Structures are given as structure tokens and as C-alpha cells.
Amino acid sequence: MGNVRNIERQLVALGVLWILGLQGVRSEYGELAGDWLVDFGRDELEIGEDSMWRVDLQIYNVIPKDSSLDYHFVVYSKDERRATAPTLKIKKEDFDLLGSWRGALYVSGVRFGYSSLEVELQYGAVTEVYPNPLPITVLRTQVVDERVTTYVSAALALLMFLNLGTVLDMQRLAGIICRPVGPVVGVVSRFVLMPALGFGLGRALWPGSWPLQLALFYTALAPSGGLANVCAVFLKGNINLSVATTTINSLLALALLPIWILVLGRILYEDDQLTVPFGQLSGGAAALVACLAIGVLLRLCVPRTTRFIFRFLKPLSVVLSLCLVGLTVGLNAFVFDEFTWQVLVAAVCLPLAGYLSTYLLAKILCRSPTDALTLSIEASVLNMTMPIVLLQSSQLQQPQLDLVLVVPIASALISLVLVVLYYGIRRCLGCNRQQDADGFDHKKLIAEQEADV
Numbered sequence: 457m458g459n460v461r462n463i464e465r466q467l468v469a470l471g472v473l474w475i476l477g478l479q480g481v482r483s484e485y486g487e488l489a490g491d492w493l494v495d496f497g498r499d500e501l502e503i504g505e506d507s508m509w510r511v512d513l514q515i516y517n518v519i520p521k522d523s524s525l526d527y528h529f530v531v532y533s534k535d536e537r538r539a540t541a542p543t544l545k546i547k548k549e550d551f552d553l554l555g556s557w558r559g560a561l562y563v564s565g566v567r568f569g570y571s572s573l574e575v576e577l578q579y580g581a582v583t584e585v586y587p588n589p590l591p592i593t594v595l596r597t598q599v600v601d602e603r604v605t606t607y608v609s610a611a612l613a614l615l616m617f618l619n620l621g622t623v624l625d626m627q628r629l630a631g632i633i634c635r636p637v638g639p640v641v642g643v644v645s646r647f648v649l650m651p652a653l654g655f656g657l658g659r660a661l662w663p664g665s666w667p668l669q670l671a672l673f674y675t676a677l678a679p680s681g682g683l684a685n686v687c688a689v690f691l692k693g694n695i696n697l698s699v700a701t702t703t704i705n706s707l708l709a710l711a712l713l714p715i716w717i718l719v720l721g722r723i724l725y726e727d728d729q730l731t732v733p734f735g736q737l738s739g740g741a742a743a744l745v746a747c748l749a750i751g752v753l754l755r756l757c758v759p760r761t762t763r764f765i766f767r768f769l770k771p772l773s774v775v776l777s778l779c780l781v782g783l784t785v786g787l788n789a790f791v792f793d794e795f796t797w798q799v800l801v802a803a804v805c806l807p808l809a810g811y812l813s814t815y816l817l818a819k820i821l822c823r824s825p826t827d828a829l830t831l832s833i834e835a836s837v838l839n840m841t842m843p844i845v846l847l848q849s850s851q852l853q854q855p856q857l858d859l860v861l862v863v864p865i866a867s868a869l870i871s872l873v874l875v876v877l878y879y880g881i882r883r884c885l886g887c888n889r890q891q892d893a894d895g896f897d898h899k900k901l902i903a904e905q906e907a908d909v
Contacts, residue, residue: 518555616682642701840868
């Protein structure tokens with residue numbers, strides 16, 4: 457009986473060894489040939505896309521524990537999508553008597569990102585991996601000056617605010633400012649709820665990558681731009697509340713963004729080098745207020761001009777919005793190759809969660825259906841430009857910065873797509889109509905303007 461059990465154990469052991477032989481066995485470094493070493497001639501390799509670099513390497517101190525071992529070394533690039541290198545196979549016979557080998561390998565950059573030059577010792581199905589591979593950084597070569605995107609996007613956004621400023625009702629705007637429950641909901645949503653959602657989603661989706669978490673956090677934290685106001689126009693929202701909330705959030709961002717970034721950098725991500733682009737933020741906020749003021753003055757002083765704007769408000773808003781989105785997406789189209797399921801989940805969940813939480817908060821505070829809809833749109837339509845500016849002012853180095861830009865761009869784009877789908881559903885169901893006196897009515901606005909003239 458005992459012999460039978462021993463035979464069974466041996467058969468099980470042989471079966472396990474056979475399975476391991478089929479799958480390959482990874483042994484601890486130094487078990488087969490001692491502490492063999494690799495000299496790459498450099499600590500890291502930085503190359504551009506579509507460029508090639510020669511790496512002179514030496515493998516030495518190879519002392520096999522069993523001279524009969526028929527081993528060989530393999531050198532290769534870990535991520536062929538980023539950098540390629542012809543797989544180099546070095547046989548046992550290629551080493552000299554001292555266990556040393558010298559040679560060269562050409563590494564080519566394919567796409568911006570990170571890879572490494574790996575060295576393995578292989579003996580049959582057993583593999584030993586050198587613990588200190590050569591890091592490879594591939595930089596993007598076709599780079600558009602970031603100022604082009606920033607300045608042109610800012611100009612389009614300011615034209616949008618100038619356009620929206622002509623439809624503001626000063627009497628209703630004064631009422632909103634005197635009883636600022638709506639803007640307070642917008643501020644809490646933008647600077648408390650959305651950052652919390654962005655932080656939680658980032659930690660859940662990318663637990664080991666703080667740059668991607670940072671990108672999603674900035675996307676959630678950045679105040680919405682003119683796109684949210686345009687969406688409020690089409691969804692019959694309270695355009696006065698929408699513009700007032702956008703303006704107040706943009707001004708408060710000068711104070712609240714540094715506080716959040718201070719907390720974010722030193723507590724959450726253990727990095728005290730994150731900075732705030734005060735110049736761009738303050739300049740953008742001042743320009744926003746100036747454009748709204750010019751629009752209001754045009755309505756008061758040049759009614760014939762504003763009547764023309766009223767008639768073409770929606771098509772002009774659509775054209776400016778498409779130009780703004782098209783410019784940002786077009787110049788940063790390279791980021792969509794980094795699109796993953798985590799990015800998709802973040803881009804869908806963040807605006808949806810922002811919309812629902814803001815709507816719930818607005819209804820708890822007894823806001824009207826129009827105001828609740830407006831504030832929810834204000835929270836869920838994400839800014840595409842400001843998160844990019846914030847990331848560019850951070851300490852992220854290339855190509856890491858290019859790798860994380862997919863988060864704010866994809867999130868803002870999908871948030872806009874969700875609103876367009878929502879608008880289409882409302883139109884199909886016949887629900888896209890003015891719900892109360894504060895709702896935006898384009899035809900009524902034109903009629904009132906023509907009556908005044």
C-alpha cells in the first residue's frame with residue numbers, strides 16, 4: 457500500500473514538472489550562472505519617435521554552476537509598441553573564458569512612452585531575468601507649441617461668452633446674486649462633490665499610477681467653460697444662473713484651486729512640487745468677465761446688433777463649440793491611442809455621477825426643476841482646456857504628460873456626447889420645453905427684443 461502511495465506522489469510530481477515545463481519556469485536571479493552582470497554603457501536611453509540609437513552592451517561575470525548547462529542569453533525590448541530592437545540571442549559559445557561578451561544592439565523609437573531593454577538567461581524552460589534593465593524613454597517628435605492651443609481655445613471661448621453676454625437679463629441676474637442659493641450649489645458641486653468623485657474614481661481605476669489619478673482629479677476640479685452654458689441654452693435651462701455660476705466658479709478657482717492642489721500634492725500624492733498657473737487662471741477669469749460685460753453693453757447700447765445675435769444665437773454657439781472641441785481634439789488626437797477601458801469608465805462615470813449628485817443637492821435645497829437641470833449641466837459638462845493647462849504646469853515630464861492627456865480630453869468629449877444624447881432623447885419624447893419662467897426661451901427673447909426696438 458505504501459508503494460502505491462509513493463508511486464502516486466511521483467506521478468503527481470512528474471505531472472507538475474511537465475506542466476511547468478510547458479509554461480516555462482522563472483528562476484531566481486543568480487541560481488544558474490552566479491551574479492552575472494550587464495553593462496549597457498548608460499543608465500537610461502532617451503530617443504525620439506522614428507529615430508534609432510546604438511546601445512553597446514557587455515554581459516560579464518557569467519559563472520555557470522554546472523559547466524554542462526547549454527544556456528543562452530536573450531536581449532529584447534519589453535514593449536514593442538514603444539520601442540523595437542531586434543531580438544539578440546547570445547549562445548554559450550560566444551562568451552570568452554572569463555565569462556564575458558561584448559556587442560551592439562540598435563533600438564528604434566516607435567511611439568512616445570516607456571519601455572526597457574531586458575536581458576534574460578535561458579536554459580531549456582528555465583528563465584532568469586536581469587533585475588536592472590535599461591529604461592527606454594521615447595519622446596514625441598511632432599509637437600505643436602502648447603501656446604497655440606491655449607490662445608486659440610481661449611479666443612474661441614471668449615467669443616462664446618461675448619455671445620452669451622448679450623442674452624443675459626440683468627434683473628434676473630441681480631436676483632440670483634442677491635439670493636445666491638443656486639450659485640452656492642454650483643460652487644459646492646464643483647469644488648467639493650466633483651473633486652471627491654474624481655479622487656475616488658482615480659484611486660479605484662489606477663491604484664498604482666498617480667499621474668493618471670492627478671489627470672482625472674484636475675478634470676473634475678476645473679470649472680466648466682462656455683460649453684456648459686451653450687448646453688443650458690439648448691436644454692431650456694436658466695442661462696442667467698448658468699453664466700453666473702460659471703463666472704463665480706472661475707473667480708473662486710483662483711483661491712480654491714491652490715488649496716486643493718496643496719492638499720493634493722502634499723497629502724494625497726506626497727508631492728510638494730505641484731504648482732498653480734496663477735497668470736493664466738487670473739487672465740482667463742478677467743477676460744471672461746470683460747467679455748460678458750461687453751455683451752451686456754452691446755444689448756443695452758446697440759440693440760440692433762444684439763437682435764442679429766439673438767436670431768443666430770444657437771447656430772453661432774454650435775459653430776464656436778465645434779471649433780473649440782475640434783481644435784483641442786485635433787491637435788491632441790495622438791492621445792486616443794492611449795484609450796483604455798479605465799479611461800472609458802472614468803469618462804462616463806464622472807459626468808453621470810456629477811449630474812446626479814448635483815441634481816439631488818439642488819432638489820434638497822428646493823431649487824426649481826430648471827435650476828436643478830442647469831446646475832447639473834454645469835457640473836457634468838467637463839472643461840477640456842483648463843485641465844490640460846493645469847497638467848502642463850505640474851511637474852510631469854515628457855512623455856508622461858502626453859500619456860495622461862487622454863483622461864481630460866476623453867472625459868470632456870464623452871461628457872458633451874452624453875448631453876447631446878440627453879438633448880436628443882428630450883426632443884424625441886417632446887420633453888425639451890420651458891419648464892418655468894426662468895427657462896430659456898429663444899423665440900420669446902427675440903419677440904421681446906423686437907418689441908423694444
